[in-house]
Amino acid sequence: MPDGVAAATVRKRPNWVPYALLAPGLLWLVVFFVLPTLSLASQSLQTGDVYNGYSLTWHVQTYVDALSTYWPQLLRSLMYAGLATLLTLLLGYPLAWFVAHRSGRWKNVLLVLVIAPFYTSFLIRTLAWQTILGDQGLLTSLLDRLHLTWALHGFESFLGAVGLGSGSQLLYSPFAVICGLTYNFLPFMVLPLYANIERLDLRLTEAASDLYASPVQAFRRVIWPLSLPGVVGGTLLTFIPATGDYINSVLLGSAKTTMIGQVIDAQFLRVLDYPLAAALSFILMVVIIVLVMSYVRRAGTEELL
Amino acid sequence: MADHATGDLRLSRITKRFDRFVAVDDVSLTVPEGSFFALLGPSGCGKTTTLRMIAGLDRPSAGSIDIGGTDITDLKPYQRHVNTVFQSYALFPHLDILDNVAFGLRQRGDKDWKAKSQEALALVQLPDVARKRPTQLSGGMQQRVALARALVNRPAVLLLDEPLGALDLKLRRQMQIELKRIQSDVGLTFVHVTHDQEEAMTMADTIAVMNAGKVEQRGDPATLYEHPASTFVANFLGQSNLLEARITGSASGGRMPAQTHGHDVVVAADRVPDGINDVWIGVRPEKLRLGDSGTNQLKGVVTDASFTGVSTQYLVRMPWGFEVMVVQQNDGSARATVEETVTVSWDPGQEFILDQRQDETAGAEIDDA
Ligand SMILES: Nc1ncnc2c1ncn2[C@@H]1O[C@H](COP(=O)(O)OP(=O)(O)OP(=O)(O)O)[C@@H](O)[C@H]1O
Numbered sequence: 199m200p201d202g203v204a205a206a207t208v209r210k211r212p213n214w215v216p217y218a219l220l221a222p223g224l225l226w227l228v229v230f231f232v233l234p235t236l237s238l239a240s241q242s243l244q245t246g247d248v249y250n251g252y253s254l255t256w257h258v259q260t261y262v263d264a265l266s267t268y269w270p271q272l273l274r275s276l277m278y279a280g281l282a283t284l285l286t287l288l289l290g291y292p293l294a295w296f297v298a299h300r301s302g303r304w305k306n307v308l309l310v311l312v313i314a315p316f317y318t319s320f321l322i323r324t325l326a327w328q329t330i331l332g333d334q335g336l337l338t339s340l341l342d343r344l345h346l347t348w349a350l351h352g353f354e355s356f357l358g359a360v361g362l363g364s365g366s367q368l369l370y371s372p373f374a375v376i377c378g379l380t381y382n383f384l385p386f387m388v389l390p391l392y393a394n395i396e397r398l399d400l401r402l403t404e405a406a407s408d409l410y411a412s413p414v415q416a417f418r419r420v421i422w423p424l425s426l427p428g429v430v431g432g433t434l435l436t437f438i439p440a441t442g443d444y445i446n447s448v449l450l451g452s453a454k455t456t457m458i459g460q461v462i463d464a465q466f467l468r469v470l471d472y473p474l475a476a477a478l479s480f481i482l483m484v485v486i487i488v489l490v491m492s493y494v495r496r497a498g499t500e501e502l503l
Numbered sequence: 504m505a506d507h508a509t510g511d512l513r514l515s516r517i518t519k520r521f522d523r524f525v526a527v528d529d530v531s532l533t534v535p536e537g538s539f540f541a542l543l544g545p546s547g548c549g550k551t552t553t554l555r556m557i558a559g560l561d562r563p564s565a566g567s568i569d570i571g572g573t574d575i576t577d578l579k580p581y582q583r584h585v586n587t588v589f590q591s592y593a594l595f596p597h598l599d600i601l602d603n604v605a606f607g608l609r610q611r612g613d614k615d616w617k618a619k620s621q622e623a624l625a626l627v628q629l630p631d632v633a634r635k636r637p638t639q640l641s642g643g644m645q646q647r648v649a650l651a652r653a654l655v656n657r658p659a660v661l662l663l664d665e666p667l668g669a670l671d672l673k674l675r676r677q678m679q680i681e682l683k684r685i686q687s688d689v690g691l692t693f694v695h696v697t698h699d700q701e702e703a704m705t706m707a708d709t710i711a712v713m714n715a716g717k718v719e720q721r722g723d724p725a726t727l728y729e730h731p732a733s734t735f736v737a738n739f740l741g742q743s744n745l746l747e748a749r750i751t752g753s754a755s756g757g758r759m760p761a762q763t764h765g766h767d768v769v770v771a772a773d774r775v776p777d778g779i780n781d782v783w784i785g786v787r788p789e790k791l792r793l794g795d796s797g798t799n800q801l802k803g804v805v806t807d808a809s810f811t812g813v814s815t816q817y818l819v820r821m822p823w824g825f826e827v828m829v830v831q832q833n834d835g836s837a838r839a840t841v842e843e844t845v846t847v848s849w850d851p852g853q854e855f856i857l858d859q860r861q862d863e864t865a866g867a868e869i870d871d872a
């Protein structure tokens with residue numbers, strides 16, 4: 199039975215191809231993620247200073263200090279990122295729907311336009327919002343020209359009242375930061391939504407309406423549940439980086455809008471308190487992982503409806 | 504909501520245009536309440552479009568639709584007590600089978616949705632799949648779920664758009680019988696779209712044959728088969744031998760003399776359309792017999808004989824070149840072999856007569872589309 203023997207040897211040989219394919223990515227992860235994370239963890243438990251060096255003393259107190267001092271910034275970051283994510287979803291869903299199903303031969307052009315902002319630097323894009331929202335900026339002068347300054351003032355007082363503004367200007371406020379975050383992360387929301395919505399079988403809405411569902415009900419009971427994978431993907435891609443973002447707050451916010459990313463940045467690069475900065479980074483990571491996991495689990499059981 | 508409108512479904516002069524293209528052209532139809540009605544026609548003749556207008560998914564460009572006298576032309580799909588079994592099934596992939604079936608009932612706030620849905624699943628003989636997802640079922644099972652999902656609402660009219668199209672022949676025959684049984688059990692009005700003439704004939708009480716956006720003829724299967732009103736219907740429903748002929752005299756004793764390619768024949772007078780002399784004499788293959796037992800006799804040469812079990816199908820070439828098809832039961836009656844010269848015959852009244860100005864090939868090539 200030479201055939202059988204040959205087959206057996208072939209089958210026995212370990213199939214190393216999948217591992218070979220995995221190797222570069224794995225190596226990359228180990229070098230640029232696992233090792234830094236471990237070093238960060240160790241750093242957060244060390245004591246000492248930059249000049250005399252650090253030693254690992256398992257000083258857990260750093261975590262307690264970090265949390266008790268900076269919990270407001272952490273909470274604020276989560277809130278801004280959450281609001282920005284909600285706004286990107288509200289803006290992005292109809293946009294993705296339009297591009298996917300209504301744009302006809304303009305589809306590719308529109309998709310390019312969605313990612314067009316990536317061709318300029320993050321910094322420049324954010325700075326542009328200064329010129330839009332500033333006191334003599336585009337928005338103010340436009341409203342001025344239209345004799346709508348009263349509306350602007352009304353809006354500013356409204357923002358002040360709900361705690362998202364100073365009451366007298368748009369720029370350097372939570373509102374401006376959230377605008378910047380929303381704008382900067384919109385493509386991260388639109389692209390996964392688009393990929394999902396484009397594949398939706400619109401005949402299902404006809405089936406739903408044939409089964410007595412009004413357009414709103416058809417959306418709620420059929421389209422939205424089927425969009426959830428895209429929604430989850432988009433919200434994660436938006437929420438996670440937005441929480442750790444600090445550029446928007448630096449350029450568009452004020453001392454009252456400090457986000458956790460700014461604190462970490464300052465501790466690492468200016469205060470040079472490495473253990474504290476490392477501890478804050480770790481806390482942020484854990485908080486995000488916990489939030490994301492509970493979110494994904496709920497989305498999976500369709501409780502988000 | 505015209506929720507409880509029941510009664511006959513009536514389409515009055517319905518037209519549907521897509522830009523310039525007329526997909527459905529001035530169609531009027533009445534579907535009696537509780538009947539099994541088939542819309543039969545070749546691909547692209549406007550069957551789906553007609554169905555979509557009844558469901559409310561497309562708006563007619565002209566004309567009106569009513570059920571039992573209640574005009575539903577302007578009602579949205581979700582306001583009509585009409586349900587559809589889509590050709591693509593269109594089951595909701597994120598819901599399990601029970602939730603799919605219960606969708607319409609819950610939409611209408613029926614408290615009894617669970618029991619009714621389970622009953623509907625039992626009716627289509629799928630009692631055990633309630634908690635599965637559509638993708639876990641075979642095509643035939645999905646088709647039955649789609650049927651249950653529509654049936655469970657007990658609509659005034661149930662629309663079926665080629666629901667058996669994706670099934671293999673055996674399952675298809677089985678489902679045809681099942682559909683027919685379900686229809687007579689629950690007594691709903693079914694409008695069944697198909698391009699399979701055999702399916703339409705075995706299932707329907709009434710068939711409307713559509714061609715290029717128009718209804719060519721409407722009637723019960725036997726009438727359509729025995730008395731087709733056009734060459735299209737004659738060719739689309741089964742096989743026909745169309746003989747070019749002239750009426751040569753007037754009626755006497757219910758018979759009329761005619762001549763086809765120089766051969767004298769007689770036909771039943773009541774089958775001849777008024778005032779027309781140039782005609783097609785249509786004779787179905789199974790009405791033609793080998794041998795001279797019939798009154799009308801033609802001689803020809805057998806060019807092909809194919810044995811199909813219960814019957815044998817012969818092609819017999821007439822002196823003028825035309826080949827007629829003869830289907831002879833294998834019941835001990837005359838047999839013939841290829842190259843043999845035979846007489847084929849039929850009796851007056853077994854034929855149908857059509858105006859010769861009609862295209863003899865209409866509806867023929869697309870028979871098995
Ligand atoms: N939305 C539309 N826009 C333009 N033309 C259409 C549209 N829907 C249908 N048509 C045209 O109308 C004609 C009838 O289409 P319909 O779908 O009713 O055919 P059908 O009889 O159901 O055919 P089949 O047996 O292939 O399903 C076709 O020629 C089709 O191209």
Ligand SMILES: [Mg+2]
Nearest residue numbers: 550551552664
């Ligand atoms: Mg169709």
